[in-house]
Amino acid sequence: MSRILRAEDLNDFISPGQACIKPVEIVKTNLSGKTEIRVDGTSYYEVGIDGSEKQLEAASITLNDCLACSGCITSAESVLVSLQSHNEVNKVLKENQMKSQGDRQLVVISISPQSRASIAAAFNLSIPSTHARLVTFLTEILNFDYVFDISIAREICLHESAQEFLQRYGARKMGGEAQALPVLASSCPGWICYAEKTHGEVLPYMSRVRSPQQIMGMLLKSCLFANRGIERKQIYHVSVMPCFDKKLEASRGDFEVDGTRDVDCVITTTELVAMIKEANVDLREVTEAQKSKKWDYLPYTHLGSSSGGYLAHIMTLAAQQLFDINDLEVASQKHITIKTIRNNDMKEYTLLSSTGDVLLRMATCYGFRNIQNLVRKLKKDSPGRHRTRECKEYDYVEVMACPGGCINGGGQVKPVLTMEERIYTPKEWVDYVEGIYQGLPTCTLDLKSVQEVYGWMRGQEKELLYTGYRAVEHNLGNPLGEKWISGCITSAESVLVSLQSHNEVNK
Incomplete structure (x- = not known):
């Protein structure tokens, strides 16, 4: 068993801790003597025995710390700091409406397929009807300017992921430059953060393709609206996602250009439902929006899992191009x-x-119990350690932090009473949402629409669609450091929670 991750820690469904466990670096000095703390309003002072005073710095909790709290190692955490909420979105929207027409930002929102399926289940609606009603609610009641379906960004992600796999696999077979196999899916930020913090040795295996969320942000800010003469800073982009860790992903410095993020704020599915309820709206009574240029929707889903279908798409394309199998x-x-x-x-x-x-062997790996086994196979042999099977038996692995994948993300709507007044267990509810998601017609990648979007990038595909990952060095001058590291799954960036919520969108 790994020294960092122990069996008793392996619980993918955890409750928030009652106390923050962030360690504070201890700065040792040679000075000794009695001191006392003096409180002056909201300031605190350390008073020495000689009467000297030193103002104490206020402690701060960042988004990284919150995601690390209580030994959390999954994307299923159920709570963030209160400022990381949909109220921030409402604040941004309200302030934007108070500005003159020329000073207003273009406020846009993109919705993930998993979030749409969860909301459809909660309101007992079909997915197409849910999206059309959400468009009416978001544009006419909340005053968003545009509503987008992230599926188009997922098509780009699937296409690039397949091309990346073919390139790595081909180079490996031809005996050229060493290429790391298996390729590991990298769209799950909980998995990425865990690897960066605790298992840097697996990073060479990661896919370098950006996630659909970040591709969508890039497409909107650097391509679609940029081609219309609208600057990035004039656009405020909100993303609706099934898990909390997507908030962290959006805050990575890699996804900023000139100080503006590709995705300004991420709200979860439950936060969007909260916005609907706070507006005293029953989505079932909202009129379905008519198709227009202000919103788009792809009325189908991709082949494979409800986590994006990466394995199914890559295996299908690889079978065709590598082995001439066209009816897989x-x-x-x-x-x-x-x-x-x-x-x-x-x-x-x-x-x-x-x-x-x-010919090929691939796998789906969901939940940290299975991820730990996967990582163990990927790690290099060390002295005194029993040699395990090499994970190179797999060519590709679709990895997601949440058990059941993205459809069971921590930000999804929890079991509710349906119109038939049936009470679902958590597992039954996930299966129900999965059925709604898979109920859409499936299709292979629409290369025609993909090529049209590639035209927006003007030859900058590698710069706009790919990213990198780096191992995080630990430098904590505190004996509690190991305990904190063992739970921490966050990236190196320190991002304040208050700037990553729907309150910011409303502002």
Whole structure:
């Protein structure tokens, strides 16, 4: 068992702690003597025995600290600091309406497919109807200017992820420059933060393609509206996501240009539902918006999992281009075998030739119990350690921090009474939302629409669609440091919570 992650810590569904465990670096001095603390209003002073005073610095809690609290290692955490809430979005919107027409920002919102499915389940609506009603609510009641479906960004992400895999796999087989296999999906920020903080050795395996959320932000600010002459700072972009860690992802310095983020604020599915309720609106009674240039929606889902379908898309394209297998069907197991490893959150997909030879082997890996096993296989051998099977038996792994994947994100709507007044258990509810999500027609990648979007980038695809990851060095002068590190899954950036919430959008 890893020294950093212990069996008793492996609980993907945790409750918030009652006390902050952030360690404070202890600065040791040679001075000794009695001191006392004097309170003056909101300021605190350390008073020495000689009467000298020193003002004490106020403690601060950042977004990183909150996500690290209570040994949290998953994207299923259920609470952030109160300022990280949808009230910030309302504040931004309200202040924007008070400005003159020429000074207003363009306030846009993009919605993830998983969030849309969760809201559809909560209000007992179809996904297309849910999106159309959300458009009416967001544009006519909350005064957003545009509403977008993140699915178009996911198409770009799937296309680039497949091309990246083919490049790495081909280079490895040709004996050229060393390429790290398996390729590990990198769209889950909880997984990325955990790897950066505690297992830097696995970072070379990570896909370098940006997540759909960050691709969407880039497309809107650096391409679509930029081509219309609108500056990045004039756009305020809100993203609706199924998990809290997407807030952290949006705050990474890699996703800023000239001091403006690609995604200004991330709110969870539950926060959007809270906004609906606070407006005293029943989404079932809202009129469906008519299709217009102010909103878009792709009335289908992609093949594969509700976490984005990365494995299904990459295996399908790889089968075509590498082995001339053009009738692969992952769902019906045509040309492939699917093996459940331990539980449904760890499955192995093997592509076979007509003679039964193994051509490709991929896997889905959800939840930190399975992630820890995956990481153990990837780590290099160390002295005194029993040699384990190399994880290079896999060519690609779709990794997500939450058990069940993104459809079960910590920011999704929890079980509710349906119109039939049925009470769901958490697992039944996730299965119900999954069924709604998978109920949409499926399709392969629409290369025509993808190529149109690529035209917006004007040859800057590598700069705009890819990112990098780095191991975080630990330098905590505190004996509690190991305990804090063992739970911390955050990235190196220190971002204040108050700047990453729907209150900021409203402002």
